[in-house]
Amino acid sequence: MTISKEFALQEPPARRLTCSRCGTEFGCDLSGNCWCAEETARLPMPVKGEDCLCRECLRKAANTAR
Numbered sequence: 758m759t760i761s762k763e764f765a766l767q768e769p770p771a772r773r774l775t776c777s778r779c780g781t782e783f784g785c786d787l788s789g790n791c792w793c794a795e796e797t798a799r800l801p802m803p804v805k806g807e808d809c810l811c812r813e814c815l816r817k818a819a820n821t822a823r
Contacts, residue, residue, distance in 0.1 A: 777807035778814040785809055 771784040785791050
């Protein structure tokens with residue numbers, strides 16, 4: 758099976774997410790260029806049943822965890 762160059766170079770579309778904690782909608786770019794990659798806080802990881810957090814909730818959770 759051969760994959761065309763056009764298909765191989767396509768980046769996945771950004772996901773539309775809703776923050777598990779506050780309900781804010783935001784985008785997640787699965788190509789690795791997501792806003793969270795710019796954040797110094799990498800933790801906490803979402804707890805069971807949660808998905809990604811928005812920027813504000815990630816920062817609040819990181820400050821609480823310190």
